[in-house]
Every structure is written in C-alpha cells, then in structure tokens.
Amino acid sequence: MLKLQNLSLTRGVRVLYKGVNLTASDGERVGLVGPNGSGKSTLFAAILSELSPEDGDILAPAPIRISHVAQRILETDSQALQFVLGGHQPLMEAKAALKKAEESSDDIAYATALSQLAEINEGAVVAEAEEILCGLGFKPSDSQRKVSEFSGGWRNRLALARALMKPSDLLLLDEPTNHLDIDSVIWLENFLKHIHSTVIVISHDREFLDSVSRTIWAIEDGTINRYSGNFSQYELARAEKIKLQQAAAKAYEATASHLQAYIDRFRYKATKAKQAQSRIKMLEKLKKVAPLHSTYQWSFHFREPEKIPQHLIHAEELDCGYPDKKILTNVKCVISAGARIGVLGVNGAGKSTLIKTLIGALKPLSGEIRYGNGLIIGYFAQHQLDDLRDDETALQHLARVAPPNTREQELRDYLGGFKFSGEMATALVGPMSGGEKARLSLALLSWSKPNLLVFDEPTNHLDMATRDALTEALSSYGGAVLLVSHDRHLLRACCDELWLVHDGALTEFHGDLDDYAEFVLRDKQEKKNAGKPEEKAVVSRKEQRRNDAQERQRIAALSRPIKKELEKVEKKLEKLSAEKKTLDAKLADTDFYQGNQDEVAVCLKKHGELSAEIDELEAKWLDLSEQLQDIS
Incomplete structure (x- = not known):
C-alpha cells in the first residue's frame, strides 16, 4: 500500500x-x-x-x-x-x-x-x-x-x-x-x-x-x-467537473458583481449605509469559486496535397532486406489514393524494412515497384530526430526546405501552427526535448504538401496532447496514410485497413485490433508451450463429473461472501448516486447561488463528501468484481 x-x-x-x-x-x-x-x-x-x-x-x-x-x-x-x-x-x-x-x-x-x-x-x-x-x-x-x-x-x-x-x-x-x-x-x-x-x-x-x-x-x-x-x-468525469465548477464560478461572479455594484453606489450615503454594510458582510461571506481549467489542447493540420494520383505505389513480387539477409519475400501490395493502412508485426519482423523499400529508401533485392505520377511522400521515422542539426534553429531548418524567396513571416506563421512561435522559432534545436524535435520533424515533412504520409512509430516522444493533435490531423488529412505504431488509439482512429508482417511475409489482416490482440496472446502462448511434452491423463467420465462438481462447490464457497459484500456496495452506491444526482441538479442552477449562502456552502461540502464516498465505493466494487472474476 x-x-x-x-x-x-x-x-x-x-x-x-x-x-x-x-x-x-x-x-x-x-x-x-x-x-x-x-x-x-x-x-x-x-x-x-x-x-x-x-x-x-x-x-x-x-x-x-x-x-x-x-x-x-x-x-x-x-x-x-x-x-x-x-x-x-x-x-x-x-x-x-x-x-x-x-x-x-x-x-x-x-x-x-x-x-x-x-x-x-x-x-x-x-x-x-x-x-x-x-x-x-x-x-x-x-x-x-x-x-x-x-x-x-x-x-x-x-x-x-x-x-x-x-x-x-x-x-x-x-x-x-x-x-x-x-x-x-x-x-x-x-x-x-x-x-x-x-x-x-x-x-x-x-x-x-x-x-x-x-x-x-x-x-x-x-x-x-x-x-x-x-x-x-x-x-468524462473531468469534463463534468469542469462544467459544474464553471457554472458555480459564473454564478459567484454574477452575485459578487451585483453586491459590489450596490456597495460602490450606496456605501457613502447615510440613508443606505446600513444596507451597504450588510452587503459588504455578504460579499465577505460569499466563498469564491474559481473556475477549473480544462487540459491544455492544441491542434495542427497537415498541408493538403495539390494533386493525388489514383495509384500511389504498386509493388509486385518484392524481396526486401539486405544483401546478406533477406527479410521479406514475394511482397505484393497496392497503395491507392485515400488509403489508410496500419502495419502490424513484432519488432524485427520487417515493418521498417518494408516501409523503407516501398518509399525507395532501401533498394529491393528483387521484384518491381511502380510509383504514381506526381507522388510526393512525407516520411517520418525516429532516426530523423537525430538528423536534425543541433546548432540550427527551427526557422533555419524550415528555410532550408522552403523556396528561397519565401518571406520569413510566412515561415514563422507556419511554425507557429506547430507550437514554434516567437522565441521558440529561433531557439537552437540541440537543447529541445524529444517531443519538440518530433513536432519540428512533423512540420518539415508537411511543408512539401505530400499526398502520401508514411510514419514509423511517430508517437514515441509525444505527450498525450500532441498524440491527440496528431490523431486529429491525420483523421482530417486528404491524402493517403501508411502507419506503423504501437499506439492503438492512433491506429483505430486513422486506419481502415491492416497489414500484417509475420514469418517473412506480408498479408492483409482480416479483423480489428481486438482480434489482433487475441492473435498475439495466442501466438505467444503457443511459443511458450513449444517443446513442452504433452500431458496426458486418463480420467473416467464419473470421476470427471465428480471433479467438476467439486470445482463448482469450491467456486460457490469462495464467491458467496464476495457476492454478499458486492450486493451491499451496489445498494449503497445506488443510494449515494441518487443523492449526488439531486445535488448536481441543484448546483447546476445558477439562481441557487444567489440565495442562502450557508445552504450553498453546505451543498458544496456535501457534494464533495458524496463524490469522495462514491469514488471509494466504486473502487471497492471494481476490486470485488475482479476477485469474483479471478475465482471463476
């Protein structure tokens, strides 16, 4: 603990x-x-x-x-x-x-x-x-x-x-x-x-x-x-909390503003002095409610391609790898306009080798690759972060890939969309974090308006906000996408076709990522059992039925006290949730905050206590449920 x-x-x-x-x-x-x-x-x-x-x-x-x-x-x-x-x-x-x-x-x-x-x-x-x-x-x-x-x-x-x-x-x-x-x-x-x-x-x-x-x-x-x-x-809970707190803060501001206006107007008038003093005490008693701030979000977009060929890449009978080591054989694949492809497979299976071969960074050992007329590839891989020049700035990096006559302000505006505004645009790349270097690489590859974006593990150095921004940018991008990533949220959001690199071959994976998870665990279990002698036991039907009955009795005996405790928790949780729901409705009403301030304070305190108690009960419910599942 x-x-x-x-x-x-x-x-x-x-x-x-x-x-x-x-x-x-x-x-x-x-x-x-x-x-x-x-x-x-x-x-x-x-x-x-x-x-x-x-x-x-x-x-x-x-x-x-x-x-x-x-x-x-x-x-x-x-x-x-x-x-x-x-x-x-x-x-x-x-x-x-x-x-x-x-x-x-x-x-x-x-x-x-x-x-x-x-x-x-x-x-x-x-x-x-x-x-x-x-x-x-x-x-x-x-x-x-x-x-x-x-x-x-x-x-x-x-x-x-x-x-x-x-x-x-x-x-x-x-x-x-x-x-x-x-x-x-x-x-x-x-x-x-x-x-x-x-x-x-x-x-x-x-x-x-x-x-x-x-x-x-x-x-x-x-x-x-x-x-x-x-x-x-x-x-979801955070969003609801922000909504309630902002409503409370808004109500406070309205009430406080009204009281302050009265005080400012009448505090020096003899006939209204008593009422003004009363309002001052009310304002002092009114507990300030500060608004909560949502998690910082930002967004960017990839520049839309000017032209998208119908057929981007067509490969036939490819052997991929290196002169001393063949990794993939007889690869056949087509990447067309609008394709959204996720590439699955273990490390070392040949995912990166496949990608490098398809985009021309690695020469195929045999076979043919045909590229569409007007194909522009934007390629992101982890090694590209090492290729950035530590003694140059983000602005200098972009100026090198942009046309010579591009105005500096245009370059600065573009970099600002990737969170390199002001002094960040002229800061040296060397001291930057891995996430900042990754954002700069994304900015550089997007400048040329590619019609095929190819990513090899783009999220390794990215925080949650940047991952969400990348997911959103890829989802709204009009070109094709070829993506290798261990981030399943990104794969689910951006890909509608899955390729599997496995045992030296490339095949289409028929299923979703949940099916792939089952495939992975099954494959690892088979490898674990490989080479183990099979255990054979001869058990009579009568003995099997007796064993099954004993197992059911064992499970029932272990489950009974947990089920009783679970039932108690559910009843209490239902009761407290109903109380909290009533309080939520009251606290969401802005007029409520203009009434009795003691009642407001009591309700806010009660809401906090209920929330904490419900959280504890939910945690207990999850723990008991998992215990039941483990017993089963």
Missing part, C-alpha cells in the same frame, strides 16, 4: 502540487497523468526516496519491496537471462548463501541454503523470467546473449523485464511502452492485470491506460486528484 499525506513537492522554486492526500490500496492499478513537466516522474523519485518532499509524508513499502525500471543500464557482459534473474532478490540471496556455504564447507549452512533454494523453486523462477523475455519480444536464443550486445531500445526492455521479475508490493512504471512494439504492449497489459502488486504507471498511451488502470491520479489545479475508473472515464 502507498499513502501520501499532505504531500507537497517542488522543482526549483516552482511548486508542483501541495496538500495531496491519496491512498493506493493493495493490488490497485493506478494511472498517473498530467502535462509534461507537471511532476509525474518527480513523484516517483520522492516515493523512491531520491528526493525529499517540501512538506508532508509518503508511507510506502520498504525499498526492497518497491520495483521500478532503472533509467540507465550499464553495458554489462552478463547474459540477458541472468541479468533479468538478478531482479529476483530472494533467488540471488539464496544462491549467494549456497555458494558461501560451499566455500566454507559448512554442512549445516549448506543444507539450510539448499532448503531455501528448494523453497524458492529456482526452476519456476527461471521459467517466469523466460516467459517475461518472450512476452517482451526476445527470442529464445537472446537469453544467452550479453546485455552489452543489445541496442538501447532492447536494453530498456531488459530493464523492464528485470523490474517485472522482482517480487514487490509496489511497482512503478514510467512510460513502459515507449520502446515496445504493439505485440509487447498487448502482452504487458495482460501481465499487469494478473499481478498482485500495487501498480502505478505513467503513460501517454490512452488505450494502454484504459486497459491497465482502474484508478486515475491526475495532476491538475496545483494538486493531485483521484478519479475512479480508467482514462476514458477520467476524461
């Missing part, structure tokens, strides 16, 4: 949030959300005792029972499997004790160490580590490779695997999906749903948050507020 008591955190001289009182229960899965720079990672650092709060307390499990992903992995020569097993501290301690006993020839210590190792069950732990590695996209042969042989992205996966391997009461995950493909994200969601630790996850992937989280902690309005439900439910 984790408890924040009157917590305040600062960064430099800036207060991030204060007066935070929150509790994460055992086994609760929390999504921590907020704009970039709002203090999400800072909260993790405080929980890990890497920095001290300005005020308040953090009651957390002992450090040995908290698991998190290390920011940096040393280029160790340890094998990948051993590195991941290193996260399982009880196993490491037991093996160290056994080695020490062997060296000391202490028979009692040796027997004790063997007993501890047997209790831990090293074989089961190793099998779990191998399953985690497989789930995160590693091949069986990778487990024996040295950590130093992997690229940065794969080392991040190893760090995540090591954190998942650690027995813990609290698991902290900061952007765990950034370096994963869609298959690994789907597996990770499924894994997190079945662990017993309390999980707090920071992510800009809304579909991942929707699937994993059952509670949202939102950094907003100088504090951290708790919302029951997943991210989509949080957005």
Whole structure:
C-alpha cells in the first residue's frame, strides 16, 4: 500500500502540487497523468526516496519491496537471462548463501541454503523470467546473449523485464511502452492485470491506460486528484467537473458583481449605509469559486496535397532486406489514393524494412515497384530526430526546405501552427526535448504538401496532447496514410485497413485490433508451450463429473461472501448516486447561488463528501468484481 499525506513537492522554486492526500490500496492499478513537466516522474523519485518532499509524508513499502525500471543500464557482459534473474532478490540471496556455504564447507549452512533454494523453486523462477523475455519480444536464443550486445531500445526492455521479475508490493512504471512494439504492449497489459502488486504507471498511451488502470491520479489545479475508473472515464468525469465548477464560478461572479455594484453606489450615503454594510458582510461571506481549467489542447493540420494520383505505389513480387539477409519475400501490395493502412508485426519482423523499400529508401533485392505520377511522400521515422542539426534553429531548418524567396513571416506563421512561435522559432534545436524535435520533424515533412504520409512509430516522444493533435490531423488529412505504431488509439482512429508482417511475409489482416490482440496472446502462448511434452491423463467420465462438481462447490464457497459484500456496495452506491444526482441538479442552477449562502456552502461540502464516498465505493466494487472474476 502507498499513502501520501499532505504531500507537497517542488522543482526549483516552482511548486508542483501541495496538500495531496491519496491512498493506493493493495493490488490497485493506478494511472498517473498530467502535462509534461507537471511532476509525474518527480513523484516517483520522492516515493523512491531520491528526493525529499517540501512538506508532508509518503508511507510506502520498504525499498526492497518497491520495483521500478532503472533509467540507465550499464553495458554489462552478463547474459540477458541472468541479468533479468538478478531482479529476483530472494533467488540471488539464496544462491549467494549456497555458494558461501560451499566455500566454507559448512554442512549445516549448506543444507539450510539448499532448503531455501528448494523453497524458492529456482526452476519456476527461471521459467517466469523466460516467459517475461518472450512476452517482451526476445527470442529464445537472446537469453544467452550479453546485455552489452543489445541496442538501447532492447536494453530498456531488459530493464523492464528485470523490474517485472522482482517480487514487490509496489511497482512503478514510467512510460513502459515507449520502446515496445504493439505485440509487447498487448502482452504487458495482460501481465499487469494478473499481478498482485500495487501498480502505478505513467503513460501517454490512452488505450494502454484504459486497459491497465482502474484508478486515475491526475495532476491538475496545483494538486493531485483521484478519479475512479480508467482514462476514458477520467476524461468524462473531468469534463463534468469542469462544467459544474464553471457554472458555480459564473454564478459567484454574477452575485459578487451585483453586491459590489450596490456597495460602490450606496456605501457613502447615510440613508443606505446600513444596507451597504450588510452587503459588504455578504460579499465577505460569499466563498469564491474559481473556475477549473480544462487540459491544455492544441491542434495542427497537415498541408493538403495539390494533386493525388489514383495509384500511389504498386509493388509486385518484392524481396526486401539486405544483401546478406533477406527479410521479406514475394511482397505484393497496392497503395491507392485515400488509403489508410496500419502495419502490424513484432519488432524485427520487417515493418521498417518494408516501409523503407516501398518509399525507395532501401533498394529491393528483387521484384518491381511502380510509383504514381506526381507522388510526393512525407516520411517520418525516429532516426530523423537525430538528423536534425543541433546548432540550427527551427526557422533555419524550415528555410532550408522552403523556396528561397519565401518571406520569413510566412515561415514563422507556419511554425507557429506547430507550437514554434516567437522565441521558440529561433531557439537552437540541440537543447529541445524529444517531443519538440518530433513536432519540428512533423512540420518539415508537411511543408512539401505530400499526398502520401508514411510514419514509423511517430508517437514515441509525444505527450498525450500532441498524440491527440496528431490523431486529429491525420483523421482530417486528404491524402493517403501508411502507419506503423504501437499506439492503438492512433491506429483505430486513422486506419481502415491492416497489414500484417509475420514469418517473412506480408498479408492483409482480416479483423480489428481486438482480434489482433487475441492473435498475439495466442501466438505467444503457443511459443511458450513449444517443446513442452504433452500431458496426458486418463480420467473416467464419473470421476470427471465428480471433479467438476467439486470445482463448482469450491467456486460457490469462495464467491458467496464476495457476492454478499458486492450486493451491499451496489445498494449503497445506488443510494449515494441518487443523492449526488439531486445535488448536481441543484448546483447546476445558477439562481441557487444567489440565495442562502450557508445552504450553498453546505451543498458544496456535501457534494464533495458524496463524490469522495462514491469514488471509494466504486473502487471497492471494481476490486470485488475482479476477485469474483479471478475465482471463476
């Protein structure tokens, strides 16, 4: 369990949030959300005792029972499997004790160490580590490779695997999906749903948050507020809260303005002095209601193409790859005007190789590619961020791709649409964040008015607001789109056709992303079971019926008390929801705020208490429902 008591955190001289009182229960899965720079990672650092709060307390499990992903992995020569097993501290301690006993020839210590190792069950732990590695996209042969042989992205996966391997009461995950493909994200969601630790996850992937989280902690309005439900439910609740608060603020302003006008007019007139003093007291008593601000949103658009050929790219019998390694064979595909194609497949399957070959960045090993007359491609890939010149500004980058006679003001206006206005347009690219560099790359590729946009993992460095802006921009774009992404919300919103790169071939995937999730989990399970001997058991029909009956009785016995508790919670929740609905209607009426101010204060206080109690009951209802599901 984790408890924040009157917590305040600062960064430099800036207060991030204060007066935070929150509790994460055992086994609760929390999504921590907020704009970039709002203090999400800072909260993790405080929980890990890497920095001290300005005020308040953090009651957390002992450090040995908290698991998190290390920011940096040393280029160790340890094998990948051993590195991941290193996260399982009880196993490491037991093996160290056994080695020490062997060296000391202490028979009692040796027997004790063997007993501890047997209790831990090293074989089961190793099998779990191998399953985690497989789930995160590693091949069986990778487990024996040295950590130093992997690229940065794969080392991040190893760090995540090591954190998942650690027995813990609290698991902290900061952007765990950034370096994963869609298959690994789907597996990770499924894994997190079945662990017993309390999980707090920071992510800009809304579909991942929707699937994993059952509670949202939102950094907003100088504090951290708790919302029951997943991210989509949080957005609805936040919108309703803003609506109610704005209505209350509007009513306050109207009442306060009316009272102030009376005071200003009559406070110095002897005949009205008493009434004016009465209005002054009313104004002082009237509690100010500040309007809530919605999450900052922004939007941009891709420049519309001037011409769109009917047939953009037509490939036949392509072999894709490199001279020393063929990756895809006999590829046949057509990209026509208006196509919206999402490309699925695990890392290393050949998605990027396919895209690079289709757009001409990589020469095909064999086969033919025909391009439409007037085809203009806008290509975005992660390596392009590294191609930006650190010693130049956004304005200089755009001036290089624009016609020589383009006015500077036109360039500035265009960059402003991508949040590079004023001094940002002339700031050096080097110190920019990954998200800012990604926005600049989007601006540069859109300038040429492409009729085919090709994206290879565009969201890795983007926050939630920028992802939403990209989704909106692609949805309204008139050209064709070819998209590789692990962000399923983006794929769902922008693609109506799915391609699957799998086992060295390209095929059309007949189904949606939910069908693909089932395909991924089934495929990983088959790989896990590959090579295992089949277990055969001969059970008579009579014995089977008896076993089934015993299982039903076991489930019924375990379920009965939970169902009773669930029924109580539902009745209480129904009663409180009805009370809150009545209060909502009263508080939404602006005339109500011009009446008895004591009653207004009581209603606002009661509304807050009801909301908090309903949130707790909803969390309890979700927990009980999940317990029932697990028993079944």
